[in-house]
Each structure stands twice: as C-alpha cells, then as structure tokens.
Amino acid sequence: MKPVYKEKYPHLFEPMVVGKNKVVFRNRALVAPIGSIATGGGEDSDGRINNYGIDTCMNYIRGGFASVCLPMEVPIDGGHEHMFNVNPKTCNQMNFQLLQRSVHAYKGLTFAELLHCGPFVNLEGYPRLGADNRISNGHEVKAANLEDMEEICRLFAQYAKWCKTAKFDGILLHMGHGWLFNDFLSPLTNHRTDEFGGSVENRCRFPLKVIKAIREAIGDDLLIELRLNGNDELSGGILPEDCAQQCLIFQDYVDMIHITCGNRLDAMARPKQHPSNFFPMAHNAYASEIVKKAGVKIPIGVVGAVYNPEIAEEILAKGQADYILMARAAMADPEIIKKAKEGREDDIRPCLRCNYCMDHGRREALTTELHLLGAPSYDRHCATNPLAFQSASKKRFPPAERVKKVAIIGGGVAGMQAAISCADRGHNVVLYEKTDKLGGQALLSDVMSFKKEMKLFHEYLERQVKKRQNIIVMMNTLATPEMIDDLDPDAVIVAVGAEQIVPNIPGVEKATMSFDVFGNEDKVGKKVLIIGGGDIGVELSIHLSSLDHECTIVEMGHFIAPKAQLTERISYIEVMQEKNVVTKVDTTCVEITDKGAYVENADGKQFIEADTVIICVGTKSLAEERDKFIDIAFDVINVGDCVKASSIVHAVHTGFDAGLTL
Known part of the structure; x- marks a missing residue:
C-alpha cells in the first residue's frame, strides 16, 4: 500500500531532522509536556514512572506521535506535587x-x-525566586542574586546529566507561563537595572547562562528545546516581536524552540494559556510565524489548540511553524495522528477544550489566583475519553464472558457511549430513542458558536454508533416496559436523562424555560432576565448577548457558574464582561410578571424590567421514567443524568462503565 496520507498531509508526515547529530523525528507532530501522565496515575510516590505511565506514553507513540515529554521540576516538587x-x-x-x-x-x-x-x-525551606523583589499572590518573592543563579545553573546541569543517564533524547526547558525564566525574560516582571534587566539581551542573560551550563554538562548528546512565550497575554508583557529577538539570541545554543503564551501572575490569563472554546484554533500560530519571519534558523514549533490534523497541516503548509505540539487533543484521542494517517478522521474523538483534564481534582475554581487545592485528589478525567488517566485501569478488565442482548433506553451522550461500549465488548445492542435525533441535551449546543466542539462530539458518537453492525437504533420510539419485556434482553441500560426544574416562584408560568430558547431565539425579547447563574444560564447569556440581546443573570448563590472548573469559569466571566452581561449574585427572584421580575437581596426588593424572563435553575433526574424499568431484566443499569443530573463527564463515564461491566 502506498503512503496516500502524504497526499493529504504532505507537511505533517514529513520527517524532521534536528541538531548536530541529525536526530530524526518521524513526523511533525509531538506530544507537549503533560503533567497528568504523572498525576493521572503514571508515577509512583518517589517520582519514578510506573507501568501506567509507560502505557500512557506508548499510547501516544503507537498512536502516531513522534515524541513524548515528561514534566520534571528543579528542585523536585518545587511548585507541584507528583511530578516525575x-x-x-x-x-x-x-x-x-x-x-x-x-x-x-x-x-x-x-x-x-x-x-x-x-x-x-511551594517548597518548605526553599525561597521563592524571581527577577525582582515583590509580593506575588500574597507571598514574598526574592530577587535572585548571582549566588542564586549559579546554584540554579548547577542544579539544571546536574538534572541534565541525570536525564542523559536515563537515556532521554532531549531536554525541554520551560521558559514560559510565568515560571522563573519567564520572570526574567518578561518586561512585565523584570525591572532590574543590572546586567540581567533592561534590554532583551540583558533579560536573556540568566536563562542563557542556564542553557550554557546544560550544554557544557551534556554536550550535544541530547537535544535542547525551549518553550517560550510568544505573548504573555498581560499588559506590559512579552509580545511576539520580543520573543523573536529572544529566539535569535538563544538559537546558537539550542536545537529547537516552540511558542506558547500566558502568564500565571493572573488567573485571568489561564484561558489563553490553555485556550478554551472561546478562543480560535491554533491561537499561537501568528506568533510562531512572526518568530520564523525574523530569521530564526532552527526549527520553530507551536502549541495551543492545534485541534486536529487538518489544522496542523495548514499551519505547517503556511510556514507558520516547522512542527506542532498537541496535549489536550492527544489526551482526548491518543491515536489522532495514526487515524489521520489511515484516513480515519471520522473516528477521531474530539477534545471539548473544557480543560476538565487540567483543573478537576487539582485547582481551586472560585479564585482569581492559580494555586492547587489544599488537599488535591488528583481525580483526573477527560470529558470525552473514558480511558484517560486513572481510568486506564479499566483496560485491565476481563473480556465479556458471553455475548448478551442489551437494550438501551435513551440516545443521548450517556446512551450512545453505553451502546458503543457494549458493542465493543461483543454484545448485541438495541438502542431506543424517542425523538428523531440522537444526542439528547447535547443538541442544545448546536446553535451556540462557542460550543462547536460539543457538536463535533455528539456527532462523533452518532457516527460510532452507526458504524457498529451489532447496534440497532430505533428512532422515534418511546421504549415502554412492555416493549422491553417482549424483547427479553439480558441487560437494560437506562439513559432517559433529566428534566428542567420549574421553581416555585409566583408567575413562573409567564417565563420561558431555558431549553425552549435554543433554536427559538427569534422569540426572545431585547431585554432578557435569566434566573439561575449556573453553566447553562451563563452560556445562554453569552449566546443571547452575541445576538444583541441585553442580558441580566440573577443567581441566589454567591458565585456565578460555581460548579465550573477554573479555566472554564474564568472564560465565562471574561466573555460575560465583554458582552456586558449584568450579574446579580446573592439575589433571589420572588415574583415574575409580564414586564420582568421582582428580586430580593441585601439591598432589599427591586424590580428588573425584562421582555423575556428565562428560567435556568438546573435539571433533575427523570426518576419516574427511569424506575419503570426496575427488574425488567437480569441486569438493569442506570446511567447519565437519570442517575444524577450532572455533566458531560458523568454521562460519558457512566455510559462507558455500564457497557464495560456487562
């Protein structure tokens, strides 16, 4: 068979030769450093990689990537726990x-x-070092002196030697995101007046000392790659033109550089550092292009929302970068590059760019600072990949003992995932969906421009269901106990979902329920009052504001989107501010009228005028519908929102687990 993939992706699958020793990368797709390889169960308590970690890395390599990268701190566990x-x-x-x-x-x-x-x-007995003396996030930061710098050079040289002993092919020096070297490189944080501050050349002086110390320690035996900010994404910080000058200074001492962005000085920059679905794809490619056009001679890469092989090929074909790096897209589907090579793009599991993988079980969400939870659980999940991180242990489950007939009631995300899981175990599945579309509540996202990844995901699940010959889909069919009894299945998976909660508010009948708005936006008035500031209420306000409606959210709790993860929540807040969405927290709606609603808070009772009042206070399980199927078969398993009105993560994982355990 000829390499037809080179016709569609001639640049992506072109080998890359790097360094004096002409190290060959088999293609231009690299896995970016992923901390959850370790915190997702891949390292033992002493920091050594275990079998789960090796398996995770090999999933990426067998999945087509040219390289993997393991994050390590100098000194160990300096700012994070559980790094390699x-x-x-x-x-x-x-x-x-x-x-x-x-x-x-x-x-x-x-x-x-x-x-x-x-x-x-965050290491006891070890100073917080930076370019300047200052207070940062309530902590004293000491300006590194020459003695500190020499010690850091010594430490990095020693770690580089250990990496050489461990047979690594290269070292990536992280010089972005607000860490120590970025603190020196950025005019935002470096205000020194000595030889390490001022000009770009001076700000590069300390990072360059470290690079030279490493090169002296290991020679040319290992590649040295840099991660640099093309943009700090904070006023007064590094811009692409500054980064280009830095690359010109560093290029004689390193072998390759890739471009990222963002600075952890302010958590509001995090959605740019790990771009949410409100940001364009490949949002750093413009910066890497500026670097390349500055005359840098070594390979320049780019990371950040390189979402699929088509985007990767476009970046490379335009000359915006010489290689690309993926992290979240790789976590969602470790075989993304292999599937592109085999012409199976329809089988690529999409990433939602929700950053659940980055934040859940690890970072505090109700904050404006970036810090770990006081007692992080490291309960890591991917929203779309039910075998990521600790869930990889499920690969060790034994195969099904025999082929079973399985009925699945409900064709939403949980029901479709359950059907796929059952079919892949060899079972014969009949999936009942009462409407003319598969997707359930995920279909509500189709009209929102910033939820295109959710549309891609439910369409991916639908394709996977239809590709499996041992799944029969019964559309426009409301499953009943009598119908299931006649089928006489070995097992039934109930995925009937949830219904909207109608609050006990006088005049509530004059309001519109949130789910009824999607697809019927032309019936919504100019001034909109949304009762409920959870995720759906927030997304609805952003969606309607984009259509020139004036939106106000009333939330009885103290926080807007309190259940969202950190990066997602910060994105919500930032975009709502851009769209001029008015939010009123600690405020209760007490009456709805034809002209708006009365609300109460610490300032007393007030009337908010609105053309349309929308109820968005959450959902509750369809318990009565669910419980009709108790004991209808030998095994009855409830999944998704009919167990607990929750999230896409809960739907995917409970659906997958139901099939896995049959």
Whole structure:
C-alpha cells in the first residue's frame, strides 16, 4: 500500500531532522509536556514512572506521535506535587529504561521537561525566586542574586546529566507561563537595572547562562528545546516581536524552540494559556510565524489548540511553524495522528477544550489566583475519553464472558457511549430513542458558536454508533416496559436523562424555560432576565448577548457558574464582561410578571424590567421514567443524568462503565 496520507498531509508526515547529530523525528507532530501522565496515575510516590505511565506514553507513540515529554521540576516538587523525578539519589532510574526501550522500538523520541517554578515555588525551606523583589499572590518573592543563579545553573546541569543517564533524547526547558525564566525574560516582571534587566539581551542573560551550563554538562548528546512565550497575554508583557529577538539570541545554543503564551501572575490569563472554546484554533500560530519571519534558523514549533490534523497541516503548509505540539487533543484521542494517517478522521474523538483534564481534582475554581487545592485528589478525567488517566485501569478488565442482548433506553451522550461500549465488548445492542435525533441535551449546543466542539462530539458518537453492525437504533420510539419485556434482553441500560426544574416562584408560568430558547431565539425579547447563574444560564447569556440581546443573570448563590472548573469559569466571566452581561449574585427572584421580575437581596426588593424572563435553575433526574424499568431484566443499569443530573463527564463515564461491566 502506498503512503496516500502524504497526499493529504504532505507537511505533517514529513520527517524532521534536528541538531548536530541529525536526530530524526518521524513526523511533525509531538506530544507537549503533560503533567497528568504523572498525576493521572503514571508515577509512583518517589517520582519514578510506573507501568501506567509507560502505557500512557506508548499510547501516544503507537498512536502516531513522534515524541513524548515528561514534566520534571528543579528542585523536585518545587511548585507541584507528583511530578516525575529523575534524581537517582531519591528515585532509581530502572523504569525510565523500560520507557526508553518501548518508545525507541517505535522510532519515537523522549523528552524531559525541566522547569523551575521561581515565584511560585511551594517548597518548605526553599525561597521563592524571581527577577525582582515583590509580593506575588500574597507571598514574598526574592530577587535572585548571582549566588542564586549559579546554584540554579548547577542544579539544571546536574538534572541534565541525570536525564542523559536515563537515556532521554532531549531536554525541554520551560521558559514560559510565568515560571522563573519567564520572570526574567518578561518586561512585565523584570525591572532590574543590572546586567540581567533592561534590554532583551540583558533579560536573556540568566536563562542563557542556564542553557550554557546544560550544554557544557551534556554536550550535544541530547537535544535542547525551549518553550517560550510568544505573548504573555498581560499588559506590559512579552509580545511576539520580543520573543523573536529572544529566539535569535538563544538559537546558537539550542536545537529547537516552540511558542506558547500566558502568564500565571493572573488567573485571568489561564484561558489563553490553555485556550478554551472561546478562543480560535491554533491561537499561537501568528506568533510562531512572526518568530520564523525574523530569521530564526532552527526549527520553530507551536502549541495551543492545534485541534486536529487538518489544522496542523495548514499551519505547517503556511510556514507558520516547522512542527506542532498537541496535549489536550492527544489526551482526548491518543491515536489522532495514526487515524489521520489511515484516513480515519471520522473516528477521531474530539477534545471539548473544557480543560476538565487540567483543573478537576487539582485547582481551586472560585479564585482569581492559580494555586492547587489544599488537599488535591488528583481525580483526573477527560470529558470525552473514558480511558484517560486513572481510568486506564479499566483496560485491565476481563473480556465479556458471553455475548448478551442489551437494550438501551435513551440516545443521548450517556446512551450512545453505553451502546458503543457494549458493542465493543461483543454484545448485541438495541438502542431506543424517542425523538428523531440522537444526542439528547447535547443538541442544545448546536446553535451556540462557542460550543462547536460539543457538536463535533455528539456527532462523533452518532457516527460510532452507526458504524457498529451489532447496534440497532430505533428512532422515534418511546421504549415502554412492555416493549422491553417482549424483547427479553439480558441487560437494560437506562439513559432517559433529566428534566428542567420549574421553581416555585409566583408567575413562573409567564417565563420561558431555558431549553425552549435554543433554536427559538427569534422569540426572545431585547431585554432578557435569566434566573439561575449556573453553566447553562451563563452560556445562554453569552449566546443571547452575541445576538444583541441585553442580558441580566440573577443567581441566589454567591458565585456565578460555581460548579465550573477554573479555566472554564474564568472564560465565562471574561466573555460575560465583554458582552456586558449584568450579574446579580446573592439575589433571589420572588415574583415574575409580564414586564420582568421582582428580586430580593441585601439591598432589599427591586424590580428588573425584562421582555423575556428565562428560567435556568438546573435539571433533575427523570426518576419516574427511569424506575419503570426496575427488574425488567437480569441486569438493569442506570446511567447519565437519570442517575444524577450532572455533566458531560458523568454521562460519558457512566455510559462507558455500564457497557464495560456487562
């Protein structure tokens, strides 16, 4: 068979030769450093990689990527707990050799990312270091002196030697995102008047000292890659033109550089650092293009919302970068590159860009600062991939003992995922959907421009259902106990979903229920009052504001979108501010009229005028519908919102688990 994939993706699948030793990357798609390889169950308590971690890395390599990258801190656990550790004094390196042999068998490459948290170090007895003396997030930051710099050079050189012993192919030095080296590189944080501040050249001086110390320690035996901010995304910070000058200074001492953005000085920059669905695809490609056009001679890469192979190919074909890096898209589907190579793009599981993978079980959401939870659970999930992170343990479940006949009631996300899971276990499935469309509540997202990833996901699930010959779909069919009894299945999976809550508010009948708005926006008046400031209420306000409606949200709790994860919630707040959405928290709606609604808060009772009042106070399980099927078969499993009105994560994982355990 000829390599037809090179006709569609000639640049993506072109090998890349890097460095004096002419190291070959088998294509232009690299996995960005992913901390959840470790915190998702892939490292033991001493920081060594375990079998789960090796399997995760190999999923990416077998899935077509040219390389993987393991994050490590200097010093170990300086700002995060549970990063990989390459220090042989505290962690033997035998398991790294297991990793290298597996990756190298596929002609893949391994990188160790080394970073110093600098102002964000959280290690007892170790100073928070930066370019300047200052207070940051309530903590004292000490301006690094020459002695501090020499010690850091020594530490990085030592870690580089350990990486060489562990047979890594390269080192990635993280010099972005507000960590120590970015603190020196950025005019936002570096106001020094000595030889390490002022001009771009001076601000590069300390990071360059570290690079030179590493190169002296390991020679040319390992590649050195840099991660640099093309834009700090904060006023007064690094811009692409500054980054280009930095690259011209560094290029004689490193082998490759990739461009990122964002600075953790302010959590409001996080949705740009890890771009949410409100940001365009490949949002850093403009910056990497500016760097390339400045005359940089080494390969320049780009990371950030490189969502699919088509976008990757476009970036490379336009000359905006020489290689691309993926993280979240790779977590959602580790085989994304392999599927593109095989012409199976329809089988690529999309990433929602919700950042659940980055934040859940790890970061505080109700904050304007970036810090870990006081007692992080590291309960890591991917919203669309039910086998990511700790869920990889489910791959060890035994196969089904026999083929079963399974009835699934409900064709929403949970029902479709359950059908796919059952079919892949070898069972014969009949899926009942009472409407003429599969997708359930996910269909509500179709009209919202910023929810296109959700549309892609439910369409992906529908394609997967239709591709499996052992799934029969019964559309426009309301399943009844009598119907299921006649089928006589071995198991029934109930995925009937949830219904909207109608609050006990006088005049509520004069309001519109939120689900009835989507697709009927032309019936909504100019002034809109939304009762309920959860995720759906927030998204509805953004959607309607984009259509020139004037929106106000009334939320009885203290926070808007209180159940959203950090990055998603910050995105919501930022976009609502841009759209001039008015929010009133700690406020209760007490009466709805034809002209608006009365609300009460600490300031007393007031009337808010509105052409349309929309009720958006959440959903509750369709318990009565669900319980009609109790004991209808030997196994009856409830999944999704009919168990607990929850999230897409709950729907995907409960649906998958139902099939996995039959």
